[in-house]
Amino acid sequence: MDAKRLGERLRMIRKHLGIKQRQLAEATNLTQPAISRLENGEEVYASALLIVLAFYRDKVSLDLLFDPDLDTSDHSPLYCSRHEIHQKHDCQLTDIIRNLENSLEQIKALKAQV
Numbered sequence: 001m002d003a004k005r006l007g008e009r010l011r012m013i014r015k016h017l018g019i020k021q022r023q024l025a026e027a028t029n030l031t032q033p034a035i036s037r038l039e040n041g042e043e044v045y046a047s048a049l050l051i052v053l054a055f056y057r058d059k060v061s062l063d064l065l066f067d068p069d070l071d072t073s074d075h076s077p078l079y080c081s082r083h084e085i086h087q088k089h090d091c092q093l094t095d096i097i098r099n100l101e102n103s104l105e106q107i108k109a110l111k112a113q114v
Contacts, residue, residue: 004041006066010052011039013060028055047104054101062097 014024021039025032028051037043038052053062 002041003044006049007039007041007044009065010056013056013065014039017059024052024055028052050097050100050104053097054104057097057101 014021019027021035022032024030025035028035030048030051034045034048035052038048056062056065
């Protein structure tokens with residue numbers, strides 16, 4: 001999936017959840033311009049994307065977020081609870097993101113020690 005399409009889906013989720021870019025930036029310790037660039041498919045940094053995905057992990061189906069055949073006009077599949085998704089899918093992506101989130105926390109702890 002290209003960065004522009006992924007950004008559009010991330011924006012759609014944020015708006016559906018009623019979160020402003022500034023609020024998402026504060027919740028993820030990113031800047032509002034970084035959120036804007038991510039949602040516009042510009043200058044996508046893996047770390048920023050992972051942080052936003054970790055934030056959305058319990059709020060939306062990330063498996064469906066990356067589904068190339070997803071009909072974005074029908075928002076309902078995006079907003080299944082994580083519990084429902086585990087019942088329907090193996091959810092390997094959720095486990096990967098959890099591990100990456102733990103790694104990011106370890107990196108933050110190391111930075112704080114320096």
